[in-house]
Amino acid sequence: MRVAGTCPRLRELEFVREAITRMRTNTREFALLPAELLNRRVSRSDTEHLNFLLQNSSQRNHPSGDKNTMVAKVAFTIGLLVSFLLLPDRQVFAASTPMRVLYPSFGGTWATPWIAKEAGYFSAEGLDVELIRVGGSTRMVAGMLGGSAPIIQAGAAAAIAATAAGSDVVIIAATGNVSPFRLMARPEIKQPSDLKGKRAGITTFGSTSDQVVRIALQKFNLEPIKDVAILSMGAQPEAFAALQSGAVQVAALSYPLYAKAAQLGMRELINFGDLGVEDVNGGVITTRAFIAQHRDSATRFIRAYIRGAHRYRTDKEFSKRVLGKYAKITEDDLLEGTWQDYAPTIQKVPRPS
Numbered sequence: 001m002r003v004a005g006t007c008p009r010l011r012e013l014e015f016v017r018e019a020i021t022r023m024r025t026n027t028r029e030f031a032l033l034p035a036e037l038l039n040r041r042v043s044r045s046d047t048e049h050l051n052f053l054l055q056n057s058s059q060r061n062h063p064s065g066d067k068n069t070m071v072a073k074v075a076f077t078i079g080l081l082v083s084f085l086l087l088p089d090r091q092v093f094a095a096s097t098p099m100r101v102l103y104p105s106f107g108g109t110w111a112t113p114w115i116a117k118e119a120g121y122f123s124a125e126g127l128d129v130e131l132i133r134v135g136g137s138t139r140m141v142a143g144m145l146g147g148s149a150p151i152i153q154a155g156a157a158a159a160i161a162a163t164a165a166g167s168d169v170v171i172i173a174a175t176g177n178v179s180p181f182r183l184m185a186r187p188e189i190k191q192p193s194d195l196k197g198k199r200a201g202i203t204t205f206g207s208t209s210d211q212v213v214r215i216a217l218q219k220f221n222l223e224p225i226k227d228v229a230i231l232s233m234g235a236q237p238e239a240f241a242a243l244q245s246g247a248v249q250v251a252a253l254s255y256p257l258y259a260k261a262a263q264l265g266m267r268e269l270i271n272f273g274d275l276g277v278e279d280v281n282g283g284v285i286t287t288r289a290f291i292a293q294h295r296d297s298a299t300r301f302i303r304a305y306i307r308g309a310h311r312y313r314t315d316k317e318f319s320k321r322v323l324g325k326y327a328k329i330t331e332d333d334l335l336e337g338t339w340q341d342y343a344p345t346i347q348k349v350p351r352p353s
Contacts, residue, residue, distance in 0.1 A: 096128035097297055100149035102140045105236040106327035107254040108342040109180050109282045110153050114326045116308025125300035135235025136204030150290045155208030156280035168288040173350040175282030179272035180254040183216045184261040189249055192220035199229045201239040201248035209252040216270050255341040256334045280352050313346045
C-alpha cells in the first residue's frame with residue numbers, strides 16, 4: 001500500500017532486514033537476531049535515526065586495531081534497533097487496507113481469524129479486516145469468485161471442486177489436517193441401517209459436510225440420494241436445528257454443535273477424525289489473481305493469521321473469551337471443550353497438506 005506523506009511499512013521492513021543484514025556482514029558476534037523482530041513496525045523517524053547510525057557504523061574496511069570499536073558500534077546500533085522495534089506499535093499507515101473475510105459457521109474450526117482480529121494482529125499488519133459469516137463453503141467460494149471477498153475460510157471440498165471446474169481458486173493455508181466432524185443421529189436411529197429411507201442434513205452441496213456425509217453413508221453400505229435423502233440446510237446451525245426438530249435424522253456437525261446434540265440425546269455414529277483420512281481443516285482460500293495483484297496484502301494476512309493460530313494454540317483463556325464472543329457461548333464447559341477439541345490439532349506451520 002502506498003500512502004502519500006507516510007513511510008510504507010513494506011519499505012520499513014525492507015530497511016530493517018537490510019539493516020540486520022549489514023550488521024551481520026560487519027560482525028559475526030551479532031549474526032543471530034530474533035526473527036519476530038522483523039514483524040514489528042517502526043516509524044519514519046525511527047528509520048531516519050537508525051539509517052544515520054547505520055551509515056556511521058557499516059564501514060566494512062576498518063583497521064584491525066579498531067575491531068573492538070567497530071563491534072561496540074554495531075552492538076550499540078543493534079541495541080537501538082531492538083529498542084525501537086520493541087516499543088508499543090504506533091500508527092504508521094494513514095489508512096488501513098480494508099479486507100473482507102468470509103467464514104461459514106461459529107465452530108472452533110474457524111476461530112483463528114477471530115483471534116487474530118481480537119488480538120490486534122491484523123491491525124498491526126495495516127489490515128482492516130471485516131469478518132462476515134456466510135453459511136456454506138460452496139456459497140462462499142461462489143461469493144469470492146463474484147468479488148464479495150478476496151479471502152475466505154471454508155471447506156477444502158468446495159475449493160477443489162471450483163478448481164476442477166476451471167477457476168483459479170487456491171488453498172493457501174489450513175489450521176490442521178484432522179477432520180472436526182462427527183456424524184450425529186437422532187435417538188431413534190439405533191444403528192446405521194436405520195438411516196435407510198431417512199434424511200441427512202448438510203450445509204450446502206459440494207461442501208465438506210456434504211463430502212463427509214456421503215463417505216459415512218458409503219461406509220454403512222447406503223447409497224446417497226437413493227437410500228438416504230440429502231438436504232441442504234445452508235449452514236451448521238441450521239443443520240443442527242433441523243436435527244433437533246426432526247426435519248432430518250442425521251447431520252455432520254463440528255464442535256460445539258455436536259456436543260450440544262449429544263446433550264440432547266443424539267447418538268454419535270462416526271467420529272471422522274478417527275478414520276485416519278487426512279483432511280484440510282480450516283482452509284484459507286483465495287484466488288491466484290488476488291495473490292498476483294495483491295501479494296503484499298495476502299502476505300500480511302497470512303502473517304497475522306499465523307500469529308492468531310499460535311495464540312489459539314497457546315493461550316487458552318484468551319481463546320475461550322474470543323470463542324464465547326463470536327459463537328455466543330456462555331457455558332464454560334462448552335468453551336473449554338471447544339478449545340480442547342481444536343487447539344491441540346492446530347499446525348505450527350499452516351500448510352494445506
